[in-house]
Amino acid sequence: MKQRLLILFTCVVLFINILSTFSLDVSAKSNLTVKVHSGLDNKAKETKGLPVLLTITNKGDAFSGEIVIDNEHVYSGGMGIVTPLEIGSNETKSIKIMLDYFSNQYSNNLGKNQMIHIYEGNWKTGKEIRFTGDEEINPRVYDRSNNFILTFTNSTDRLSALSSTSSTDSTEIIHLGGLKQDIIPTTAKGWSMANIVVVDEYSISSLKEEEQQSLLEWVKLGGTLLIGASDNLDGEIGIFKDFLPLFLSDETVKTQSKDIQKKFKDVKLSNEIVSYKAKKADAEVKTILELNNHILAAKSGLGDGQIIQTAFSLGDEPLSTEKNYGELLQRIIPFNAISNINANYQFANFTEGNTSVNEMFPTFQVSTLLLIIIIAIYIIVVGPLLYFLLKRKDKREYAWWIIPALSLFISILVFGYGAKDRLSKPQIQQSAVYKIDGDDSLNGYYMNSLLTNSSGDFTFTTPTNSTSTLIRNFNNGGTIHKQGILEHYQKENKITVLNNRYWSVSTIAGEMQMRNVGSFDIDIEVEDSAIKGTVKNNLPYTVKDLSIWYGSQWLKLGSIKPEQTLKITQTFNGALLLPAMPIYSNYPNQVKNQEDIMNGRKEMLKNAAYDLIVGKEQPALVGWVDDAITPISLKDSKADMSNVNLLVQSFNPKTNLTGEFVLPANSMTYDIIPTSNSAMADRPENSSSWYIEEGTYDFDWVIPEMLQDKKFKWTELQLANTDPKNVQLQILNVKTSSFEAINDGRFTITKNVKDYISDEGLIKFKLDRKMSDDQHTNIPTLQLKGEVKQ
Numbered sequence: 001m002k003q004r005l006l007i008l009f010t011c012v013v014l015f016i017n018i019l020s021t022f023s024l025d026v027s028a029k030s031n032l033t034v035k036v037h038s039g040l041d042n043k044a045k046e047t048k049g050l051p052v053l054l055t056i057t058n059k060g061d062a063f064s065g066e067i068v069i070d071n072e073h074v075y076s077g078g079m080g081i082v083t084p085l086e087i088g089s090n091e092t093k094s095i096k097i098m099l100d101y102f103s104n105q106y107s108n109n110l111g112k113n114q115m116i117h118i119y120e121g122n123w124k125t126g127k128e129i130r131f132t133g134d135e136e137i138n139p140r141v142y143d144r145s146n147n148f149i150l151t152f153t154n155s156t157d158r159l160s161a162l163s164s165t166s167s168t169d170s171t172e173i174i175h176l177g178g179l180k181q182d183i184i185p186t187t188a189k190g191w192s193m194a195n196i197v198v199v200d201e202y203s204i205s206s207l208k209e210e211e212q213q214s215l216l217e218w219v220k221l222g223g224t225l226l227i228g229a230s231d232n233l234d235g236e237i238g239i240f241k242d243f244l245p246l247f248l249s250d251e252t253v254k255t256q257s258k259d260i261q262k263k264f265k266d267v268k269l270s271n272e273i274v275s276y277k278a279k280k281a282d283a284e285v286k287t288i289l290e291l292n293n294h295i296l297a298a299k300s301g302l303g304d305g306q307i308i309q310t311a312f313s314l315g316d317e318p319l320s321t322e323k324n325y326g327e328l329l330q331r332i333i334p335f336n337a338i339s340n341i342n343a344n345y346q347f348a349n350f351t352e353g354n355t356s357v358n359e360m361f362p363t364f365q366v367s368t369l370l371l372i373i374i375i376a377i378y379i380i381v382v383g384p385l386l387y388f389l390l391k392r393k394d395k396r397e398y399a400w401w402i403i404p405a406l407s408l409f410i411s412i413l414v415f416g417y418g419a420k421d422r423l424s425k426p427q428i429q430q431s432a433v434y435k436i437d438g439d440d441s442l443n444g445y446y447m448n449s450l451l452t453n454s455s456g457d458f459t460f461t462t463p464t465n466s467t468s469t470l471i472r473n474f475n476n477g478g479t480i481h482k483q484g485i486l487e488h489y490q491k492e493n494k495i496t497v498l499n500n501r502y503w504s505v506s507t508i509a510g511e512m513q514m515r516n517v518g519s520f521d522i523d524i525e526v527e528d529s530a531i532k533g534t535v536k537n538n539l540p541y542t543v544k545d546l547s548i549w550y551g552s553q554w555l556k557l558g559s560i561k562p563e564q565t566l567k568i569t570q571t572f573n574g575a576l577l578l579p580a581m582p583i584y585s586n587y588p589n590q591v592k593n594q595e596d597i598m599n600g601r602k603e604m605l606k607n608a609a610y611d612l613i614v615g616k617e618q619p620a621l622v623g624w625v626d627d628a629i630t631p632i633s634l635k636d637s638k639a640d641m642s643n644v645n646l647l648v649q650s651f652n653p654k655t656n657l658t659g660e661f662v663l664p665a666n667s668m669t670y671d672i673i674p675t676s677n678s679a680m681a682d683r684p685e686n687s688s689s690w691y692i693e694e695g696t697y698d699f700d701w702v703i704p705e706m707l708q709d710k711k712f713k714w715t716e717l718q719l720a721n722t723d724p725k726n727v728q729l730q731i732l733n734v735k736t737s738s739f740e741a742i743n744d745g746r747f748t749i750t751k752n753v754k755d756y757i758s759d760e761g762l763i764k765f766k767l768d769r770k771m772s773d774d775q776h777t778n779i780p781t782l783q784l785k786g787e788v789k790q
Contacts, residue, residue: 039183058093068080071102072103073103077469148193149197153315201230207238253276265736269324270322273296289331349608361429430448442517442647447509449506462492462510530570531570531577534566552582577653579618664783675695676696679697692777698765714785715753717753719748720745727769
């Protein structure tokens with residue numbers, strides 16, 4: 001007996017060894033080696049897009065399969081990104097992949113974690129194989145608050161002055177022309193780490209078409225492109241030729257250094273500036289710097305972004321070697337104040353904390369009256385009726401199984417009636433907020449929550465110009481691509497949500513761009529606290545509860561159908577429509593019914609809407625659409641849809657002011673920009689105070705564009721500082737280019753107020769934050785008084 005057991009044990013061990021050897025041989029047949037280059041100069045920005053270059057070497061037989069990258073989006077979201085792989089024997093191939101979002105928080109928390117997986121055949125049915133080389137994508141990741149300046153130049157020395165445009169260590173300069181790898185982004189998201197892209201006599205036309213197009217899309221989504229002059233600008237600038245703010249002639253002019261110093265007192269140049277004679281490309285172009293009737297720099301808007309152009313070369317000597325050249329550039333282009341792509345529409349803020357609101361589905365609903373009727377019938381049937389029938393048949397012993405069976409039948413009947421919606425189809429709650437742009441496109445973000453009616457995998461299709469991520473908690477371990485997969489095709493993207501349980505909820509969210517949809521034609525005039533005008537709906541949707549969003553208020557106008565024109569006659573408190581301001585969420589404390597669920601979703605969208613128009617400094621039209629306007633569908637299945645969409649369109653009303661008026665603090669925008677390495681300023685959400693650490697800052701206020709007109713005369717500037725001991729201020733006198741100390745908590749200027757306001761409506765302060773026990777403080781507030789010139 002012992003001998004038989006020994007033989008059996010030996011056979012099992014041999015079988016396991018043979019099986020493992022066979023498995024290793026199968027994995028080894030591919031002989032793939034992977035080398036990863038990620039980010040621009042191996043740098044990335046937290047939650048922004050990331051270009052990745054995979055160099056794959058195959059020393060074995062030809063291989064056909066798929067690469068899957070575990071791509072995390074902070075703690076709450078991520079997907080497996082699928083890329084096809086076809087590589088011959090003894091071949092080396094480079095594959096460029098654009099990740100819409102990137103974060104390494106998940107992998108940092110769990111230690112070393114494989115992010116790159118290769119499957120033979122396909123990810124769904126194929127076998128994952130082993131490979132040598134890099135398994136992780138590991139660029140140096142910077143915080144979202146860091147400034148990234150990307151440059152195209154033929155020599156890094158030409159733009160060395162850029163390093164002095166920031167007084168903090170939070171600015172990174174990356175020279176794209178000097179990168180050894182072919183890793184230039186091919187999607188707008190790939191450029192999203194940049195705050196500004198600088199072009200200095202570089203042939204943008206030499207870039208691939210998809211690289212140029214993606215850079216253009218990035219600008220339209222909120223990016224800033226700075227273009228310097230050159231001898232052959234039209235031939236070099238490629239796709240951007242038709243969007244330049246200036247026409248440059250062949251004639252050159254010289255601007256004396258004394259004229260520069262007269263404009264900017266602390267900018268001392270040793271040499272004159274040689275530039276091309278320039279004129280504006282159209283009336284919408286804004287001049288940034290003009291001396292002696294000659295334009296040196298101008299800018300034009302493009303979508304939500306801007307193109308800044310100089311009439312002089314950015315990198316030519318002797319200007320580029322001037323000691324104060326960086327100061328001049330900073331005066332023309334405020335690098336520290338330029339945000340990038342509207343902070344990705346604050347998409348991270350949209351997903352973090354809001355998912356639970358959208359995942360709240362209505363519970364089973366059976367009316368009280370129906371339940372009473374069913375119970376009454378049950379009592380009658382089980383009581384006297386059943387007793388009478390069984391007694392008549394002399395079968396009263398049958399009661400022991402008839403009563404339980406009848407109870408079970410009634411329970412199943414009630415359950416089936418109440419849960420019929422969940423049993424028949426999956427349910428989807430789709431919530432989205434979109435900004436309407438001037439080119440009739442809709443840009444914003446969406447959230448789709450799926451309540452399944454069965455277990456297994458569910459697949460969505462989305463347009464190619466959208467992004468998607470699965471919102472789940474990946475911080476508890478596991479492999480991201482085992483939970484969700486994103487596949488890119490020529491005409492659509494496919495998202496597969498894996499391993500769903502019965503009646504479980506999964507959420508996908510992302511950013512969406514829809515072109516040529518439509519917009520509102522807005523003709524609104526404001527005078528003496530009255531609003532008059534018309535709004536025409538050129539959208540293909542009925543918009544409900546159309547309102548004017550000014551300040552933190554919504555003034556309801558009514559609903560409007562497609563092609564309908566709504567006449568407006570309203571009164572309001574105030575002399576002008578203030579720019580839209582944030583509306584903080586007011587979610588229901590207790591969710592009792594379906595109406596509470598919908599109200600919670602609407603509050604979520606109202607809170608998110610401001611992130612789409614931040615910096616516009618204008619009021620906006622807002623309204624609700626019940627249609628399923630987001631082009632996302634569940635593949636091979638029909639679902640019950642519950643849709644709510646919020647549309648937002650900024651506008652500039654005609655404002656007719658008469659006599660004297662007051663411009664309060666909440667009608668202007670402001671920003672606090674660190675200018676020392678130790679400085680950090682942040683405003684906690686839903687808080688009126690700021691957290692400001694010890695250090696120095698630029699404290700900038702901007703007057704609404706509608707009031708930046710010479711027909712207004714400013715008569716008083718008043719600043720209120722509630723913490724003068726710990727927050728010390730100086731104000732910039734634009735005329736003298738010098739800062740003047742403010743020694744009192746309440747500071748007022750009544751003479752020559754215009755000397756403190758730039759041509760762009762900017763009022764600049766220097767803020768010195770002293771060390772204190774509590775770094776939270778209420779910021780100083782500004783108020784202006786003015787009058788209409790006669």
